[in-house]
Amino acid sequence: MRYGHTVETVRAAEGALMARLPEGTLMQRAAAGLAAVCADALGRVYGTRIAVLTGSGSNGGDALYAGARLARRGAHVTAVLLAPDRTHAEGLAALRAAGGRAVGAGDGPAVIGRADLVLDGITGIGGKGGLRPEAEPLADAARAARAAVVAVDLPSGVDADTGEVPGAAVHADITVTFGTYKPGLLVDPAAERAGALRLIDIGLGGDLGEPAVEALQHADVAALLPRPAGESDKYRRGVVGIAAGSRRYPGAAVLAVSGALRGGAGAVRYAGPGGDAVLAAHPETLVSTGSPHAAGRVQAWVVGPGLGDSAEARTAVAEVLATDVPVLVDADGLRLMDAEAVRARRAPTVLTPHAGEAAALLGRAREEVEARRLASVRELASRYGATVLLKGSTTLVAGPDPARPVRVNATGTPWLATAGSGDVLSGLTGSLLAAGLRPLDAASTGAYLHGLAARLAEGPLSALDVASTLPTAWRNTLPS
Template identity: 80%
Template sequence: MRYAHTVQAVRDAEDALMARLPEGVLMQRAAAGLAAVGAEVLGRVYGSRVVVLAGSGSNGGDALYAGARLARRGAAVTAVLLSPERAHTAGLAALRAAGGRAVGTEDAAAPIARAHLVYDGIVGIGGKGGLRPQAADLMRAVYDARAAVVAVDLPSGVDADTGEVAGDAVRADVTVTFGTYKPGLLIDPAAGLAGALRLIDIGLGDDLGVPAVEALQNADVAAMLPRPGGESDKYRRGVVGIVAGSDRYPGAAVLAVSGAIRGGAGAVRYVGGGGAAVLARHPETLVSTGSPHAAGRVQAWVVGPGLGDSAAARTAVEEVLASDVPVLVDADGLRLMSRDAVLARNAATVLTPHAGEAAALLGRPREAVEASRLDAVRALAGAYGATVLLKGSTTLVASPSALEPVRVNPTGTAWLATAGSGDVLSGLAGSLLAAALPAADAASAAAYLHGLAARLTPPPLTALDVATTLPSAWPL
């Protein structure tokens, strides 16, 4: 698992560790890692040209000490001091002692134009708002020079705790972060500015406490997924019910069932008007045309994809939400459900909106949801007492309890922005619910597999391509 902690948690952990260490040790650990990554990016340190954009405080100090280490290895290092009177005194002295030099912003143009590598030490993890105009101008010069940009702890101008970007921000090629990931490094829009991530262990360890955000890795997903045993049969492995599709949208039924069949449950029951299309593609499906209650026993329901907005569709959503098994609500089901019906449920509920649907449920503009994805997914989970999978450039999964870390999906590709891909995801997640995975595990494992299958599918891909590739994404 990859963990991310809030700024306050990091500061508390640093304070606890610094109380046990000699002065300056923590900064030297950070600088050593920062210099090592810089050397990797350069390839050849001796004779290279490095610029350190140094703001005030410890972030600038980390960058200055890293610059001193590269200067001792033969790099020509120039520090551009954004606030000369508040520059980190010891870091600046170390750079000068190693043969580096320091200039003010008025003399920055020439060294930036010749730079091979630029360290962004402008603002630390406590910074709020976008870059100030002077810093933004410096970064535009850096981009024009086509120097590699290495951000110190996180790109300046992004919010470390939320991933929000309120103005101009640094666009890094590599971000070297210390002790733990920061939520903003894993969540868009900030994550899209971080480049490749490198985590440097500086010894914070158990002092960090409970993470705010976590991201599954392949071993975590492999440990979660259902595996049939010698005594398994199709009913013991779980049966998932799919209420999806309509005369107008039969393809949604096929796609949701396709995802469910590849999700590890023992059987799929389909209820709706797309039965003929479903059977033509998946003859193993158990199809019925009556109400969900009359379809037979299931261990979880998926309701909503392509359902339309008819009275019959609304009734089907109400019936499913009244059941005593886990339920996943997607697409049209999100418009047709009532908040009271969701809050009244005793079994787990999973909601899978995209940003537009989340905006409608929260009464916010879509742009506000996309800019503040972490806040939106937490607010939605709390308001509905449900596990929420918020789809998008960064897919997030939040549990109803604010004490649980939000999960961020590390897989996926922009090619998933194609018709029907969400239907496949809902069927896959519903199948994992039927196989008895807890709601957050089912949603986050489904997002992981769905994204990985898309990566494994040659573009341009279709939703059905993703469903077909799912077995290749399944960890062995």
């Protein structure tokens, strides 16, 4: 599991550790790790040109000390000082003693233009509000340069706690972060500016408290995946009900069932007008043409994909929400559901909106949801008393308990922006719910496998390509 901690938590852990260590030890640990990553990025240090963009915070000190280490290995290092009277004095002295030099911000673009590597130490993790005007030309020059850009702890201008980018910000190729990940490094739009992430252990360890966000990895998913036992039969493994599709959109039913059949449940019941299309694609499905109420017993329901806006669709959503089993609501179901009915449910509910649907549920503009993804998913979970999977460039999963970390999915790919892929995800996640996973685990595991399947399918893909690759993705997470 990858964990991301807030600035407040990191500051407290650093303070506790520094009280037990000789002065300056923590910064030297950070600088050593940072210099090692820079050396790897360069391939050869001797004779290279390095620009160190230095603000007034401790990140600037880390960058200066790292620059000193690289200068001692033969690099030509120039510090660009944005606040000369507030620059980390000891770090600057170390750089100069190692043969480095310093210039003012006005000379920065020219220095950056000649550099092989740019170290971004403009602001620290406490920075707010985007880059200051005097730093913007340096960020622009770094983006235009041929040099690799390495951010110190996080790209300057992004919000460490939220992932928001309220103004101009540095675009890094690599971000070297210390002690723990920061939430903004894992959540878009900031995450897309962070590049490849490198975590340097500086000894915070047990001083860190509860994380704000967490991201599953292969081992975590493998531990959660349902596995049949010797006495299992199709009903004991769980039955998932799918209320999806319509006469106009029968494909949504096929896609949701496709995902569900590959999600670990023992059987799939389909209720709705798309039964002929479902049986043609998946003859193993238990199909009924009536309402969900008459479909038979299930351990979880998926409702919404391709339902349309008919009276029949509204009835299907209402009936499913009235059941006493876990329910996943997606697509048209999000528009047709009664908010009070969702909040009144005793069994778990999972909502899976994309940014536009989330904006409608919150009464906001889509752009605001995309800019404030972490806050938006938490607000939705709180408002509806549900687990919310907010789809997008980084998919987030939040439960109704605000004390629990938000889960961030790191396996997504832009190729998933294709018609019907969300229907596959809904079926897959609903099947995991029916197999017995808790809502947070089902949603985050479903998102992980869905993204991994798209990566394994490679290149331009259809939603059915994602569904057909899910078994390979499943096996890929298991120990070899």
